[in-house]
Amino acid sequence: MTTELTSATPTYTFADLQGSSVFITGGGSGIGAALTEGFLQQGAKVALVQRTDAGEFCDAMEAKYGVRPLFILCDIIDIEALQAALQQAVDAHGRIKVLINNAAVDNRHSLQDYTVTDWNQSLNVNLRPHFFTAQWVAAGMKASGGGSIINLSSISYLMGNAGYPAYVAAKAGIVGLTRGLARELGVDNIRVNALLPGWVMTERQKELWVTPEALDEHLGKQCLNMLLQPEDMIAPTLFLASEASRAMTGQALVVDGGVVVTG
Structure with missing residues (x-):
């Protein structure tokens, strides 16, 4: 039997995040949406980008918290548009204190049929934006006395998963x-x-x-008998964003229910 966690009001508070300017790529769906809500719960000012409309999600967040996240329609492959979105976030919320590179596409593909165009497309989504967003925010963070950049990778490369080698390579590169x-x-x-x-x-x-078969196989590799939900990524991300982790940098924090072992 597995235990499926559901969203709940957080019991943790990171007071230093209140009022902070936070920028999240892919912040309107999946893990990114959970992170957007998690920072709103802490009183942060959140800007998010993605290539599909997040208006309905932002409506829900505004109704729930009385504050609307700033949604900017942007395909992160377009670095100039991404940089313009970062500037728009600064204009609205002040210098970015927390940058979260979350957006990714984990499309499955074969080795033999993958083209140069396919490869470039994958890395242009899954790795390249992480460099250029960090490049852009660095000066503002320095002027503010510091900041936190959080890059979402994946245990897929630690597991050596097959079926999407370009994605695995990008996640290792992150x-x-x-x-x-x-x-x-x-x-x-x-x-x-x-x-x-x-x-x-x-x-x-x-x-x-x-699928039931894939899920059973994966759960058999976890130490914890539970299904991981997007909400399970909120507290670890808030921790990395806050002064609670002020002495941590250059680290790879695994949140996977106990599949891989680091150290």
């Missing part, structure tokens, strides 16, 4: 980029960490990949 940026930006009190979720039961996963 951890390498995170560690390089942590060294690069630490002198300015900018912390850079990676969050590595396990198999989280987003609507996309349930629609495309979750």
Whole structure:
């Protein structure tokens, strides 16, 4: 039997996040939507981008919390548009204190039929924006005395999963980029960490990949007998964003129910 967690009012408070300017890519669906709500719960000012309309989600957040997240329609493949969205967020909310590179596409593909165009498209979504958003926010974070950058990777590369090698490569690259940026930006009190979720039961996963057989196989690898929900990523992300993790940078934090072992 598995235990499926549901969204609930948080019992934790990160007071230093109140009023903070937060920018989340892919912040209107899946894990990203959970993170947007988690920061709103803490009183943060959230801007989010994605390539599909998030108006209905923002309506729901405004009705629930009395504050509307700033939604900016943007395809993160377009770096100039992404940079313009970052500027729009700064104009609305002030200098960005927390950057969360969450957006990703985990499309399955074969090795033999994958083209150069396919490869470039995958990395242009799953890795390239992480570099250029960090590049853009670094000056503002330095001027503010510091900040937190959180890059969402995945345990898929630690597991050596088959079926989507370009995605696995990008997720491994995110951890390498995170560690390089942590060294690069630490002198300015900018912390850079990676969050590595396990198999989280987003609507996309349930629609495309979750089958009883696949789920049973994966749960057999977890230490904890539970289905991971998007809400399970909120508290770890808030921790990395807040001063509670002020001495942590260059780290890869795994939240997967106990599938892989680090250290």
